[in-house]
Amino acid sequence: MWKLFQSVDALQMEINPFAETDKGEVISVDAKLQFDDNAQFRQSKIFSQEDVSETDPREVEAARARLNYIPMSGNIGCLGMYTATCVLLFSLFFNTTVNSLSYL
Numbered sequence: 001m002w003k004l005f006q007s008v009d010a011l012q013m014e015i016n017p018f019a020e021t022d023k024g025e026v027i028s029v030d031a032k033l034q035f036d037d038n039a040q041f042r043q044s045k046i047f048s049q050e051d052v053s054e055t056d057p058r059e060v061e062a063a064r065a066r067l068n069y070i071p072m073s074g075n076i077g078c079l080g081m082y083t084a085t086c087v088l089l090f091s092l093f094f095n096t097t098v099n100s101l102s103y104l
Contacts, residue, residue: 008033009042011036012032014033069084
């Protein structure tokens with residue numbers, strides 16, 4: 001498992017539950033792997049299989065432009081390096097949430 005974890009640039013590997021067959025073999029019934037986005041250039045085959053059907057379309061569009069999009073309620077948006085400051089100031093002084101878009 002450790003070799004697989006390293007070879008695919010995984011951040012998380014969860015195998016649960018295991019089951020024993022009638023022949024006494026131990027098998028994995030379900031597994032979850034999370035991959036490091038920074039290794040996409042090395043793991044293009046894995047990333048090409050990504051299913052984005054359940055992902056927010058705004059996040060998918062931002063990812064294509066190599067941006068992070070964090071959806072929140074509100075009608076104010078921030079873009080760029082000062083995002084955290086804007087979020088904090090608007091939250092404190094205007095009691096509202098801010099949509100955030102920052103560079104990767």
